[in-house]
Amino acid sequence: MDQTTALNQVKPYRDSKLSKKEQVTGMFDHIAFRYDLLNHLLSWGIDRIWRRRAIRLLRDSRPRTLLDVATGTGDFALTASGILGCEKIVGIDLSGEMLAIAQKKVNQAGLQGVISLREGDGEAINFPDGSFDAVTVAFGLRNFENLEKGVREMARVLHKGGKLVILECSPVEGFPMKHLFQFYFHRIMPTVGKWISRDSSAYGYLPASVKAFPSAGEMVQIINRSGFHSASCKKMTFGICTIYSASR
Numbered sequence: 001m002d003q004t005t006a007l008n009q010v011k012p013y014r015d016s017k018l019s020k021k022e023q024v025t026g027m028f029d030h031i032a033f034r035y036d037l038l039n040h041l042l043s044w045g046i047d048r049i050w051r052r053r054a055i056r057l058l059r060d061s062r063p064r065t066l067l068d069v070a071t072g073t074g075d076f077a078l079t080a081s082g083i084l085g086c087e088k089i090v091g092i093d094l095s096g097e098m099l100a101i102a103q104k105k106v107n108q109a110g111l112q113g114v115i116s117l118r119e120g121d122g123e124a125i126n127f128p129d130g131s132f133d134a135v136t137v138a139f140g141l142r143n144f145e146n147l148e149k150g151v152r153e154m155a156r157v158l159h160k161g162g163k164l165v166i167l168e169c170s171p172v173e174g175f176p177m178k179h180l181f182q183f184y185f186h187r188i189m190p191t192v193g194k195w196i197s198r199d200s201s202a203y204g205y206l207p208a209s210v211k212a213f214p215s216a217g218e219m220v221q222i223i224n225r226s227g228f229h230s231a232s233c234k235k236m237t238f239g240i241c242t243i244y245s246a247s248r
Helices: 003-008 020-042 046-056 075-084 096-109 147-157 177-197 202-212 216-224
Strands: 065-069 088-093 115-119 132-138 158-169 229-236 241-247
Touching (some): 003 202, 046 075, 046 241, 065 075, 075 132, 096 115, 132 147, 158 216, 216 241
Parallel strands (some): 132 158
């Protein structure tokens, strides 16, 4: 079994007969009201730094149009607007509840004319070929039902020369950090996540999906064979998170 197949078999609710896509959508609808709090709490706030560093990789290309796949509650899209000054940012996500929270943030920031949000599937992006200058996805790729199909879709909607940036959790390697983070991921995170989000499965799914995610080297190969070139990766904070970038 290859790594992408293994990842697809990691689902939030083991007893459910729904597809991974349906389960992930339901899970995020359920935890949306606590998602931002838990995201910042469980990452000690470092997730904000990771987002900014990922977005800054796009500054030299100066994208006018950007698609943020699996936009969730909109943090990446909002940060990108502030750093890049794009004319148009579109955020898509399967979870209507997450998008509702994102829309409130966009309205509060007065960015309705720049950022638009819509329900959408990252594996079947509802835009024509070559629609965007840049595509981003932060902490969403491991939730895809078919990871490679999603990456190919991102390549399709980018114009020639467009840029891709992916920000994703990654398995920590090497003693002693590997063992410390395994304890944190498998003991502390599910307990805190369950207590705050009131979902006993959501924050058990997170470490399982991270463990099943392709290694950095494998992910670079997947990106390069899915319509991109010059893919590279940069590990952040002891390898907890990895930033991938590539050109169309």
